[in-house]
Amino acid sequence: MGVAVAPDTLNELHEARWWETLPDGRLHCYLCPRHCHIGEGLTGFCFIRKNIGGRLYNLGYAQPAAIQIDPIEKKPLNHFMPGTRIFSMGTAGCNMGCFFCQNWDISKSKADQTHSVHLDPAEVVLAAIEYRCPSLAFTYNEPTIWGEYVIDISKVAHQVGLKTVMVTNGYITREALFEVYEHIDAANVDLKAFTEKFYSKITLTHLQPVLDTLKTLRHETNVWFEITNLMIPTLNDAVEETKELCGWILENLGDDVPLHFTAFHPDFKLRDKPNTPPETLHRARAVALEMGLKFVYEGNIYSDGGNTICPGCKRILVKRWWHKVSDVRINEEGRCEYCGAQIPGYFKKPILPSMDEAIRLASGVRV
Ligand code: SF4
Secondary structure (H helix, E strand, O other): OOOOOOOOOOOOOEEOOOEEEOOOOOEEEOOOOOOOEEOOOOEOOOOOEEEEOOEEEEOOOOOOOEEEEEEHHHOOOOOEOOOOEEEEEEOOOOOOOOOOOOOHHHHOOOHHHOOOOOOOHHHHHHHHHHOOOOEEEEOOOOHHHHHHHHHHHHHHHHHHOOEEEEEEOOOOOHHHHHHHHOOOOEEEEEOOOOOHHHHHHHHOOOOHHHHHHHHHHHHHOOOEEEEEEEEOOOOOOOHHHHHHHHHHHHHHOOOOOOEEEEEOOOEOOEOOOOOOOHHHHHHHHHHHHHHOOOOEEEEOOOOHHHOEEOOOOOOEEEEEEOOEEEEEOEOOOOEEOOOOOEOOOEOOOOOOOOHHHHHHHHHOOOO
């Protein structure tokens, strides 16, 4: 990987969407369920949406603070172009306050506290082409808070034939959701726990809006999505909670939404909990499969729980070891090569344009 991230002075302000002026002169941002009321010269909770002169600006626009080429399995997405590389980027700030954040160096930083580089939407997409990535991920911090940039990058990405992915906490209002996800092909949504107590005390947010996002994505959009549940010892790893979480998924989303149980490591403000033992993930996966979920994975550990198993013939369709894919037995129509069972997701082989063609296509997009 080789896209350099360095300080830059080209920091043009980009006016935000999803705000209105309140009678007292403050600005109401309704991009996420925090509904911040922001006074002159101040930012919202996420640090990157700022009231300057009575208008709201997105300080994260065109200012990525982290860029990397990742395997798509790291997002994690196991049913979306498995085995491919994904151009991944994030900015400063976040709309949640998770004590266990594993990217806290950028998510808890203000826009001027990170080393960012100016990259306009077309430059992002051309960098992805340069590194032969068929998709882009908006990730590392919460991409909802830089939704304006997400939309503009995605417009260019689609014009040149790349797919777009949100790796998100799902904390977004219904109004903004449709405008952002209209431009998104796939998502991984964190369902960080299944209790309001965890959400309110450990993430400083609420559970219900995340559940609402999951239902909306499933029933009112065409976005492919998978769910991640990071299991933290003693905080959200009780078997009863896992059963409730799986029961809600089955009842509200169906049995074919992939669910990833992933291992926690101590970080940021949550250093008094141990790493998640592999046995916890094995047990959670067994519970979920027993209850009827068809695609259940273990992540952040070395285990056979990363393989995709055909629900029809029970053979291994995608063989994984951590994020490494060594075999894929699903055809481009999403069918098991052994028994023909339909596997949900997107499995077409990516076709990337040449750089010259990408430049030509990208130049025709208005953002
Ligand atoms: S996106 Fe940021 S400013 Fe807007 S409501 Fe959420 S936390 Fe507040």
